[in-house]
Amino acid sequence: MLRSLTHVGQDPVRGGYSRPVYSTAELDLRSWFREQAQRRGLDVETDRNGIIWAWWGPQQDGALVTGSHLDSVPGGGAYDGPLGVASALAAVDLLKARGIKPARSLAITVFPEEEGSRFGVACLGSRLLTGSIDADRALRLRDSDGDTFADVARSNGLDPRHVGPDPDALARIGDFVELHVEQGIGLGANGPGIAVGNSVLGHGRWKLSIYGQGNHAGTTLMSDRADPMVAAAQIIMAVRHAAARQPDARATVGRMIPVPGGTNVIASRVDMWVDARHPNDAVTAHLVEEIHGRAQRVAAEEGCTVKLTEESYSNTVHFDASLTGRIGAMLPDAPMLATGAGHDAGVLAGFVPSAMLFVRNPSGISHSPEEHVTDADADAGATALANVLAGLL
Ligand code: HGY
Ligand code: MN
Ligand code: MN
Ligand code: MN
Numbered sequence: 001m002l003r004s005l006t007h008v009g010q011d012p013v014r015g016g017y018s019r020p021v022y023s024t025a026e027l028d029l030r031s032w033f034r035e036q037a038q039r040r041g042l043d044v045e046t047d048r049n050g051i052i053w054a055w056w057g058p059q060q061d062g063a064l065v066t067g068s069h070l071d072s073v074p075g076g077g078a079y080d081g082p083l084g085v086a087s088a089l090a091a092v093d094l095l096k097a098r099g100i101k102p103a104r105s106l107a108i109t110v111f112p113e114e115e116g117s118r119f120g121v122a123c124l125g126s127r128l129l130t131g132s133i134d135a136d137r138a139l140r141l142r143d144s145d146g147d148t149f150a151d152v153a154r155s156n157g158l159d160p161r162h163v164g165p166d167p168d169a170l171a172r173i174g175d176f177v178e179l180h181v182e183q184g185i186g187l188g189a190n191g192p193g194i195a196v197g198n199s200v201l202g203h204g205r206w207k208l209s210i211y212g213q214g215n216h217a218g219t220t221l222m223s224d225r226a227d228p229m230v231a232a233a234q235i236i237m238a239v240r241h242a243a244a245r246q247p248d249a250r251a252t253v254g255r256m257i258p259v260p261g262g263t264n265v266i267a268s269r270v271d272m273w274v275d276a277r278h279p280n281d282a283v284t285a286h287l288v289e290e291i292h293g294r295a296q297r298v299a300a301e302e303g304c305t306v307k308l309t310e311e312s313y314s315n316t317v318h319f320d321a322s323l324t325g326r327i328g329a330m331l332p333d334a335p336m337l338a339t340g341a342g343h344d345a346g347v348l349a350g351f352v353p354s355a356m357l358f359v360r361n362p363s364g365i366s367h368s369p370e371e372h373v374t375d376a377d378a379d380a381g382a383t384a385l386a387n388v389l390a391g392l393l
Contacts, residue, residue: 077371
């Protein structure tokens with residue numbers, strides 16, 4: 001089943017897979033999921049925030065819920081998100097084959113915009129569900145061609161007036177378990193291919209806009225320029241050095257847009273995004289402050305100005321100790337693993353008992369076409385998830 005997913009959204013330009021939320025590729029995977037769930041006799045519905053719920057048993061408070069996402073980063077891998085969704089379906093197959101009759105309902109969920117690749121805020125669906133983002137702010141978010149989340153949500157059947165906190169839906173989650181491909185090499189090449197997640201690194205994204213003087217590349221002497229690209233180049237190095245000075249910090253500039261972006265044009269503005277992470281939220285805040293200060297100085301030297309905007313931040317999360325402990329007891333060979341990647345389970349952990357399972361990725365590389373899971377490890381993951389769900393039902 002998993003292999004039937006691992007070709008959807010191939011990106012001929014970037015390589016890898018690009019499945020922005022509500023793109024044709026992501027909508028194709030949503031349709032695939034609905035069809036697979038209905039084939040298993042699950043009741044499928046989409047809630048006010050675009051989260052898909054597939055129910056085994058009546059919709060009820062305190063259900064056992066598992067799921068992940070189907071959207072991707074640009075040029076990403078095939079497994080980040082879809083592995084958790086496909087494994088949840090496979091786990092339902094295994095539970096049914098064992099003749100298990102759930103004592104409480106089980107639901108599989110698919111969260112929209114986990115990557116924040118289209119509208120800029122990661123885990124947008126689970127943040128809306130839990131009220132962790134202001135709904136009006138979410139509706140005003142724009143994608144790279146200026147479409148608002150409100151417009152895109154509306155054209156995908158949602159009513160923007162109802163987008164926002166959904167306490168009734170949240171009450172239906174008694175426990176949440178997300179299976180995910182490992183994004184790192186904590187599991188290594190040998191030993192068990194499954195780990196139990198125990199924490200998510202605090203992480204956020206900040207937009208730095210650098211304003212200069214747009215001009216003609218041929219008629220403007222070098223001494224007469226206020227070139228934001230020159231400032232941006234130095235700021236990228238400042239990000240690198242600031243993070244290198246903080247053990248265990250990670251800071252990345254993976255996206256930068258010169259405006260207007262002409263080969264023979266000195267940019268008038270550069271938008272760039274900093275992704276910064278550290279186990280200690282105060283250290284991340286200090287790191288960003290340091291980067292901002294350096295950016296202001298560098299920009300001034302180039303005759304430019306800088307504006308910093310925080311787009312989203314998630315504190316470091318430690319998963320529910322009792323749930324994680326119960327799962328650990330069910331999977332005695334699985335090590336506990338902290339993750340540097342954000343997940344919807346990390347957002348939900350602030351509201352309902354949540355936990356994660358990770359499946360070995362031999363190279364550890366993720367957000368890249370090199371992300372991979374072997375059939376054997378994928379099967380082991382689905383079996384481990386089935387065992388955990390059976391133990392929690
Ligand atoms: O960015 C992250 O850590 C996650 O993959 N959304
Ligand atoms: Mn993911
Ligand atoms: Mn991801
Ligand atoms: Mn658009």
